[in-house]
Amino acid sequence: MVARRVVALVRAAHAAPAVAVTAFAGAYAWAVGAPAGLVAAAVLAGQLSIGWSNDWIDAARDRAVGRADKPVATGALSVSTVRAAALVALGVCVVLSALLGAAAAAVHLLTVASAWAYNARLKATAWSWLPYAFSFGLLPSVATLALDPPRLAPLVTGVAAALLGVGAHLANVLPDLEDDAATGVVGLPHRLGRRRTTTGAVVLLLAATAFVVLGTPGGATAPGIAALVVAAVLAATAAWTAARRPGRRYPFLAAIAVAAVTVTYLLTTA
Structure with missing residues (x-):
C-alpha cells in the first residue's frame, strides 16, 4: 500500500520534467563552479512543488476528462495528500534556496512562484508561455548567483x-x-x-x-x-x-x- 502511494506521488510530481530540469540545473552549476549538489537539491524541491501543485489545482478538471495518467483523477491519491506534498516541497525549496545566498534564493523562488502562477491561472490565458520564458530564462542564474561574487548567467x-x-x-x-x-x-x-x-x-x-x-x-x-x-x-x-x-x-x-x-x-x- 505504501509503495503504491509512493509510486503515485512520483507520477503526480511529473517526474520526467522534474528530473530533467534538476539534472540540467545541477550540471550547469557544476560547470560554472557553483555548489552543484545544493543547486540540484533546491531545484528538485521546487520542481516537485510545481508538479504536485499542478495535480492539486487541476484535480477537478482531470477527473472531468478522465485523465488516466493523473493519480488524483484515478483516485490513487487524494487531493489533500497532493496539496500537502506540494506545500512541504515548497517549504523545503525555500530552506535549500536560502542556503545558496540571498540573490540566488530570490531568483530561484521567483522562478518557482512563476511556475505556480502558471498552474493557478496563467495556463488558461494567452500568457501561458510567459512563466516558461521567465522561469527557464532565469534558472541558469540561480547557479551563477550562488558564486562568489554573484553574477547573472x-x-x-x-x-x-x-x-x-x-x-x-x-x-x-x-x-x-x-x-x-x-x-x-x-x-x-x-x-x-x-x-x-x-x-x-x-x-x-x-x-x-x-x-x-x-x-x-x-x-x-x-x-x-x-x-x-x-x-x-x-x-x-x-x-x-x-x-x-x-x-x-x-x-x-x-x-x-x-x-x-x-x-x-x-x-x-x-
Missing part, C-alpha cells in the same frame, strides 16, 4: 533557456489540447491550434540550439553543427508524431532531448 545562456522553456511548453500541451479546452483551459497553444503550435515548438527548440551554437565563443564548431543536426532530427520526429499521432507524449520527450543536447553542448563551452 551570460545572456546567450538565459535566452537559450527561455526559448527551450517556451518550446517545451508548446510541445507538452499538444497531446492535451482537446481535453484542456473541454475544461476551460485555453492557453496560447489552444489559441494557435495544433499545426501552428507544432511549428512554433519546432522553431523555438531549434532556435535555442542555434543560439547556443552560434552565440558561444568559437562560433559554429564541428561539435556545434553536430548538436544542431541532432536537435533538428529530434524536432522533425516530434513534428511528425504530433501530426500523425496527436495523443502521444513523444513531442515533449523530444523537447527534453533537444534541451539535453543543447545543455550538453553549452557545458562544453562554459
